[in-house]
Amino acid sequence: MKRSRSLALGALAVALTATLGATLPAAPAADARGSQAPRTGFEKSHGARWTGQPEERDFLAAVDHASPRVRIDRVGVTKQGRPLRLVRIGAPAPRPARDVRRGNSVLLICSQHGDEPSGREACLSTVRDLAYATDRATLRFLERTEVLVMPTANPDGRAADTRGNSDGTDINRDHFALTTAEGRAMAAVLRDYRPDVIHDLHEYGPTVPYYMKDVLSLWPRNLNTADAVHSESTALSEDFVGPEVRRSGFSTGVYGIWTDPESGDPVKQVAGDGQERILRNTAGVKGAVGLLVETRVDALTDAEKADPALNNRRRVRSQLAGVAGTFGFVTHRRARIESATTSARLSGYADHGPVFLGGADNEPAPDDRILADPPCGYRLDAARFAQVKDELALHGVRWERAGDGAVVPVRQPLRDLVVLLLDGRADYHLTVATPMNVCRDVVGGNR
Incomplete structure (x- = not known):
């Protein structure tokens, strides 16, 4: 063989x-x-x-x-x-x-x-x-x-x-x-x-x-x-x-x-x-x-x-x-x-498991760099949404319009990426969005 x-x-x-x-x-x-x-x-x-x-x-x-x-x-x-x-x-x-x-x-x-x-x-x-x-x-x-x-x-x-x-x-x-x-x-x-x-x-x-x-x-x-x-x-x-x-x-x-x-x-x-x-x-x-x-x-x-x-x-x-x-x-x-x-890519829909803000496969992440229970989504006000909308689109991240701003659900194919881009605790975040603990179950496209 x-x-x-x-x-x-x-x-x-x-x-x-x-x-x-x-x-x-x-x-x-x-x-x-x-x-x-x-x-x-x-x-x-x-x-x-x-x-x-x-x-x-x-x-x-x-x-x-x-x-x-x-x-x-x-x-x-x-x-x-x-x-x-x-x-x-x-x-x-x-x-x-x-x-x-x-x-x-x-x-x-x-x-x-x-x-x-x-x-x-x-x-x-x-x-x-x-x-x-x-x-x-x-x-x-x-x-x-x-x-x-x-x-x-x-x-x-x-x-x-x-x-x-x-x-x-x-x-x-x-x-x-x-x-x-x-x-x-x-x-x-x-x-x-x-x-x-x-x-x-x-x-x-x-x-x-x-x-x-x-x-x-x-x-x-x-x-x-x-x-x-x-x-x-x-x-x-x-x-x-x-x-x-x-x-x-x-x-x-x-x-x-x-x-x-x-x-x-x-x-x-x-x-x-x-x-x-x-x-x-x-x-x-x-x-x-x-x-x-x-x-x-x-x-x-x-x-x-x-x-x-x-x-x-x-x-x-x-x-x-x-x-x-x-x-x-x-x-x-x-x-x-x-x-x-x-x-x-499909596992993101399950929205399960931690997101790591640090560490590597040969260097365990410290406890304070692990989000064991990430938010279900992030809210962007109008100013922050305008700031990062194009970059989210280039990455392929999905969002839903919410008034003049947007809500970005974590449950999507790029689940971990969403957290790394929008959570202020991540090293290379695009902006500091507001974490959400209550989100709708249905995820729409970019609209």
């Missing part, structure tokens, strides 16, 4: 990630009609430079024109006027949002931090390879799974080679407040498509000798992540991405944990807590399987130090290995994933 799964995963990984070899391909792939597939600026330069934004635009336009499996939507625009694009890939053609919500889907978020470009390159070549693939394994995968890709989640930061956007905001800390155009665009994608799996591609700087693996990954640590979603997220990291990364010749570990170079035992935690505003944790709170993947930036071999392009190619290949692991996970655990995400 394990051997057959391993062989199938290996075949799919090879089919989906043609650029995993020691060097980038000398010539691009071709589609079923023999048309030459476009190449990124990174591929054309053999890794000597990253793909420019005009090159990305032309590359995606060429893929979109050549393949009926691809559709490219503009889902937002940055402060500096750069488009935020969502690429949708499915076979024989991309499905509308309502069908994606009912089916199985995976979302790749690439380069939220503008100075971490390797994930973007992996995403661009993955879009092309999925669009042009002719093998049965990939076609079957796309028939059953919608692949959503935001190739450049932070275009202004990518143009400036900065971690933050044009205002200096770290958009991976904006998945609750939604103050940025980038954060709002991603929230709308999560709301409209409800992806089952979210794979977030990043890079990190190693600390020798404690923190220097080629690829690190981490699941949602937030304690409001449903048990089944948390279980699937850890399986994604430990049973699929990790093994695929190692099979591809790279080392791997857990993000945020320094380890002793001799024993391999944890030394200390340096990152990776349960704060809900980070995408992997937001994913868990919203009922999706989430994974942060971080690949090593710095060259650690003499050859890579002598040839930056060699280091760049290694960075992109290691990202592709992580993506292949996620695709294998979606293929082999489809039913379990759908069960976990569906039950997590």
Whole structure:
């Protein structure tokens, strides 16, 4: 059983990630009609430079024109006027949002931090390879799974080679407040498509000798992540991405944990807590399987130090290995994933259990950070409702009009999110709403 799964995963990984070899391909792939597939600026330069934004635009336009499996939507625009694009890939053609919500889907978020470009390159070549693939394994995968890709989640930061956007905001800390155009665009994608799996591609700087693996990954640590979603997220990291990364010749570990170079035992935690505003944790709170993947930036071999392009190619290949692991996970655990995400979203209607205002899966929440019996709803006066109405809508939170303000019931699919957004005791609340202990049983829509 394990051997057959391993062989199938290996075949799919090879089919989906043609650029995993020691060097980038000398010539691009071709589609079923023999048309030459476009190449990124990174591929054309053999890794000597990253793909420019005009090159990305032309590359995606060429893929979109050549393949009926691809559709490219503009889902937002940055402060500096750069488009935020969502690429949708499915076979024989991309499905509308309502069908994606009912089916199985995976979302790749690439380069939220503008100075971490390797994930973007992996995403661009993955879009092309999925669009042009002719093998049965990939076609079957796309028939059953919608692949959503935001190739450049932070275009202004990518143009400036900065971690933050044009205002200096770290958009991976904006998945609750939604103050940025980038954060709002991603929230709308999560709301409209409800992806089952979210794979977030990043890079990190190693600390020798404690923190220097080629690829690190981490699941949602937030304690409001449903048990089944948390279980699937850890399986994604430990049973699929990790093994695929190692099979591809790279080392791997857990993000945020320094380890002793001799024993391999944890030394200390340096990152990776349960704060809900980070995408992997937001994913868990919203009922999706989430994974942060971080690949090593710095060259650690003499050859890579002598040839930056060699280091760049290694960075992109290691990202592709992580993506292949996620695709294998979606293929082999489809039913379990759908069960976990569906039950997590439906459990909000039961309105049962505590809401955690702190802690993580490796750090129990103090008693004063646990709402054992949350309010049944929150009342917003006119001023506070006007302040947060748009953000609630982007998150997909339901409310009912109450005079000039609104009542937000806790009994809804995003139950825990409601508390975290509106309760003044939560660390990243949008506003301080009035808790309600008596609520109507019937929950209406936004009206």
